[in-house]
Amino acid sequence: MNPGGEYARDSRxxxxxxTADGRDGFPVEPGRYRLVVSRACPWASRAVIVRRLLGLEGVLSMGIAGPTHDERSWTFDLDPGGRDPVLGIERLQEAFLARDPGYDRGITVPAVVDVPTGKVVTNDFRQITIDMSLEWTAYHRDGAPELYPPELRPEIDAVNEVVYKDVNNGVYRAGFAGSQESYAEAYERLFARLDLLSERLQGSRYLVGDTITEADVRLFTTLVRFDAVYHGHFKCNRRKLSEMPVLWAYARDLFQTPGFGDTVDFDHIKKHYYLVHSDINPTGIVPVGPDPSGWLEPHGRAALGGRPFGDGTPPGPVAPGEEVPAVPGRS
Incomplete structure (x- = not known):
């Protein structure tokens, strides 16, 4: 938070x-890297979804940090002994300092760690999912969807840019605003963009083209957190997602698509925001609601056509050990 001013994300x-050719010194190799995530984090959740959609579970292992962290970093408190079983570390910070002992930037997820050296390779969340689509193709599952097709990339990039500025990061600009004026500006931009997205999606099942793409993944991870966190905690309260008919149906459609809702842990999401952001929620009380069962209600979006996975197929069952608690009504 910037007291008296506008929130600015540290993007360093x-x-x-x-890459497939290893031009940065890190070639794609099965079993060499570990994707470290938190299910609480929307940026990390993108990588969780894309990894599952592409079927990379068997070649890119995943470490799951707990939903809360302190000023030092994310911790592996979900694992026995509080250590990641592959990397052997208690805090993600250790992998960053192994790469650069003087590292002084954010310890963020998602992060890709080189298992043999224990050093973080990248935490560039925007590039990580694109590289999963383009650089890991030799290890995609049979029937993996094309999430970043060449002919649609300019449009996907353009949509992603405005969604990032006004929605993905827009909720944070509202929630962490340091003045009434900066909050109001972020609030207006957020809902103006949501209105435009509603118009775009009224007659189109997906954001770009007639299949799920990278653009849908990026918007979904904000929408799925909207009513549970952003509406109240970040004061994004013109109306709830569940009161925006088009976006609510679109988000439910994705949630009910294999690879999306089966990666979402609402308990982790709420604990992270309401416990970590003590300046916004000093009591540390975590809301009981909202009732998540609404995510399983019929959405009617199939009437718009579209093919969720294009010429591909849905991913199979969630990998053992990576299951999330079931939403009431979901087996």
Whole structure:
């Protein structure tokens, strides 16, 4: 938070890439890297979804940090002994300091860690999912969807840019605003963009083209947190997602698509925001609601056509050990 001013996200990420040709020194190799995430974090949740949609579970292992963290970093308190079983570390910070002992930027998820050295390779969340689609193709499952098709990339990039500025980061600009004026400006931009997205999606099942793409993944991870966190905690309260008919149906459609809702842990999401942001919620009380069962209500979006996975197929069952608590009514 910037008292008296506008919230600005620290975007100084480690931009080293894991590529098919290893041009940055880190070639794609099965079992070499570990994707560290928190189910609480919308940026990390993108990587969780894309990894599952593409079927990379068997070649890119995943470490799941707990939903809360302190000023030092995310911790592996969900694991026995509080240590990641593959990396052997208690805090993600250790992987960043192994890469750069003087590292002084954000310890963020998602992060890709080189298992042999224990050093973080990248935490550039925007590039991580694109590289999963383009650089890991040799290890995609049979029937993996094309989330970043060449002919649609300019449009996907353009949509992603405005969604990031006004929605993905817009909720944070409202929630962490340091003045009434900066909050109001972020609030107006957020809902103006949501109105435009509603218009776009009224006659189209997906954001770009007739299949799920990277653009849908990026919008979904904000929408799925909207009523549970952003509406109240971040004061994004013109109306709830469940009161925006088009976006609510669109979000339910994705939630009910294999690879989306089966990666969402509402308990982790609420604990993170309401416990970590003590300046916004000093009591540390975590809301009991809202009732998540509404996510399973019929959405009617199939009437718009579209093919969720294009020429591909849905992903199979969630990998053992990666299951999330079931929403009431979901087996």
């Amino acid at each position: 990420y480690i931009t080293t890439r894991v």
